[in-house]
Amino acid sequence: MTEDLPRNEAERKMQFLFHLRQRGVTNTRVLQAMEAIDRGLFVRGVFAGRAYDDTPLPIASGQTISQPSVVGLMTQALDVQPRDKVLEVGTGSGYQAAILAKLARRVYTVDRHKTLVQGARAVFEQLGLHTITAITGDGSFGLPEQAPFDRIIVTAAAEDPPGPLLAQLAVGGIMVLPVGQSDTVQSLIKVTRNESGFDYDEILPVRFVPLVEGLASD
Template identity: 75%
Template structure:
């Protein structure tokens, strides 16, 4: 991280305290400067372990939650990853240091455009950012080794389950309200078989079908 070295060091300590222990995940989060993804009024709070508002009524997730979700995904260097919900691009940038290829989609064109600018500035050339309805995934690029969803659905979306490779892992928040959500890890065990592990309570914006207006 650049910017404020002391604040960045405190953030890494907070990540470890929250249970982010995977050395590859910690290294990736140290190399990706969160301040590059937080703009405007909240830029001074980029190194705090809190979610922050971004454009289009969305948020950049709490860093410890980003770390725990990334850790739960168990990304290997050969994996092709789909992220649903580009947002600021922070999560995709971290994934790009861990995976062979990252596809990230968001329903808001302006968020995708802004994230692409940061990816290019960081020379992260293994990320493809697209404006699309993430609830349908990316069938043209399926199957995926790993899928990460950064918005909450009532249940794991069927199209995303279908696009997960056998042996693959999907991590996503599920819940029927903003107040009660659970982070879920889904492992595809066979053509029709899935294992579900509940990880922790979380709070995310809802997964909405269709494209946004911005």
Template identity: 70%
Template structure:
């Protein structure tokens, strides 16, 4: 359990990265990041750093979660797709902002962990699926918002096609671990508009499914 000092320090770190949307800040305050980490790293849950989880993946640092969530501008009636569930932290934050969250993970063990975490928190508006996230979830498309928590060389075409007109996607784009940019893509009647947000570092978006 976080101390009041740890909570305040983390809130200040998130705000210092430009996260000022009160709905986003309140959603993040309702989700205890420690639940989504192993006992080894739970004590560091309130530090603004990425931390390891199973499958060679990481849980994003809170300020990045805040930045991405704020950029996505989720509305209460939105249907959201997240690609890269991990242990379910980002999806839990989104669940307090959206009507429905579909989250796709290629590691079956992580999908199971996220399901346990979300059930324990009573988050009934999240559907966790093991699948190749680079293809999205066409059977549930179109989506109002799409959030990708792994870096692609370019915004994946199948995901762009699953955006509703007027919808938006936030995705890290870059060809290496060291040079990545967070991009917001908005679908319009005439095509897609792209906005660069900030430099980031994410694990790569990998095709296929791991049955671990």
């Protein structure tokens, strides 16, 4: 997929994917999706030159775009299937939702910051990603009118998995989210819903911005 790219861009993509594999992102579909979505489109201003570094970067509204390896590991744990309907809580730059759109039938993404949602919509339109619905709202309550969801991903940390999101997860569905009581002690967990309840698996330590209820002023 890289033959027609300029040499430096092709090498950059190869290095980007090689680093993802080194960090444990091995699922072929996830790697293909991350190759197809240019992170550079989601990083603006003074940090644009660092778009391909494996590091979180500041974006508007005091939020961050997650480091690519964490995006890859979260997406891999979510195990998205082609017919899945996915809910993302925390649109941010839109990078995670764009990758999900390459894997799922339908993606709903919610953020409390109107400015971020508008910016993400513009990039989705630029990329022709018409299976994403981006909504300004309080994601901690999910989207009950669209439930149940086959997959739910939360890109902000709560003390515990929010009850409304657990309720909106389909039986057999998977939710991936960071949990923790502070911004220094958080774990990425995978929640699987079965007929009798929920199974919880810890994936790796992480640091995310907190999940905040209510709409933001911007």
